[in-house]
Amino acid sequence: MIDQLKALAVFATVVDKGSFKAAALELNLTPSVVSHHISKLENKLGLALLYRSTRRLSLTHDGDILYLSAKAMLDALDSGLDKVIGTGEVLIGSLKITMPSTCSDSYFLTHIADFSHAHPKVDIDIQFSDLHHNIIAEGIDLAIRIGTLPDSRLMVKKIDMLHPIIMASPDYIDKRGLDLADISHPNDLADWDFIGIAQRPMNKIFILDDGEEFVLEYKPSIVVDNVEAAQHLACKGLGIASPPAFLFGDRLQKGELVSLLPQWKMKEVPVHAVWPPNTRKNSLTKRLVEFLTK
Numbered sequence: 001m002i003d004q005l006k007a008l009a010v011f012a013t014v015v016d017k018g019s020f021k022a023a024a025l026e027l028n029l030t031p032s033v034v035s036h037h038i039s040k041l042e043n044k045l046g047l048a049l050l051y052r053s054t055r056r057l058s059l060t061h062d063g064d065i066l067y068l069s070a071k072a073m074l075d076a077l078d079s080g081l082d083k084v085i086g087t088g089e090v091l092i093g094s095l096k097i098t099m100p101s102t103c104s105d106s107y108f109l110t111h112i113a114d115f116s117h118a119h120p121k122v123d124i125d126i127q128f129s130d131l132h133h134n135i136i137a138e139g140i141d142l143a144i145r146i147g148t149l150p151d152s153r154l155m156v157k158k159i160d161m162l163h164p165i166i167m168a169s170p171d172y173i174d175k176r177g178l179d180l181a182d183i184s185h186p187n188d189l190a191d192w193d194f195i196g197i198a199q200r201p202m203n204k205i206f207i208l209d210d211g212e213e214f215v216l217e218y219k220p221s222i223v224v225d226n227v228e229a230a231q232h233l234a235c236k237g238l239g240i241a242s243p244p245a246f247l248f249g250d251r252l253q254k255g256e257l258v259s260l261l262p263q264w265k266m267k268e269v270p271v272h273a274v275w276p277p278n279t280r281k282n283s284l285t286k287r288l289v290e291f292l293t294k
Helices: 002-017 020-027 031-045 061-088 101-105 107-118 169-176 227-236 245-252 282-291
Strands: 048-053 055-060 093-099 122-128 142-146 157-161 195-197 201-206 213-217 223-226 269-275
Touching: 002 020, 002 031, 002 055, 002 061, 002 093, 031 269, 048 195, 101 107, 101 122, 101 169, 107 122, 107 282, 122 195, 142 282, 157 169, 169 227, 223 227, 227 245, 227 282
Parallel strands: 093 122, 093 142, 195 223
Antiparallel strands: 048 055, 142 269, 157 269, 201 213
């Protein structure tokens, strides 16, 4: 019975991670041992549980039924252990995280550092990229994503709101031949040069204190895939950028950038935690999401 329970746990992990190799890393086993457990379980049941190919694994009909039971078993185990161990439990395992490069110098990383201090036996692998990785295919446990998300079967939780501010360099403003007092409405910027972010829509949404909203559509003079790069190019006088508040402080204090339209607020941008739908209730991923939410 114990061997079957272990094999079921290995089987569920293989399905969750999408490959024998990824499951082996998660379980601290070799791929051959993982394969042995699956083959032994299939032989014991007299059923094929997985379709194997060089590119991917997929569940058979019987495998799908057994997987639901295996997940229920593991969830029940997690719940029971959680009740018994409580707040004194030691978390052990690994987390693979991806987040935008913007977050490499942000409070998000500070919070993850705090989580690591609180749980030193959890190994954390963080990838900073402005590309949207395929979470399931690449075995990513958690992604931090900025902006409105498309519909998907992934699990999502909003963890923060970013406050962008529109700005340009003093040299660029001088080149336009205007004083800041001459700029009172977003439409005054309609023919200015904008630095676009490839992953973001090419518009700026402004809101007055009374709730009036104005959407400024623009065609960027230059497009980059990195927020820090956009901010740097704005400092070089190439146009307008609107980085989140936590990035612009030093540039404003040094006078390298000037805030435009201070009487208007830019619409906040949501920040989401995104993770695979088959993540267990008390997994490290869920613990980290709860930590970031708090």
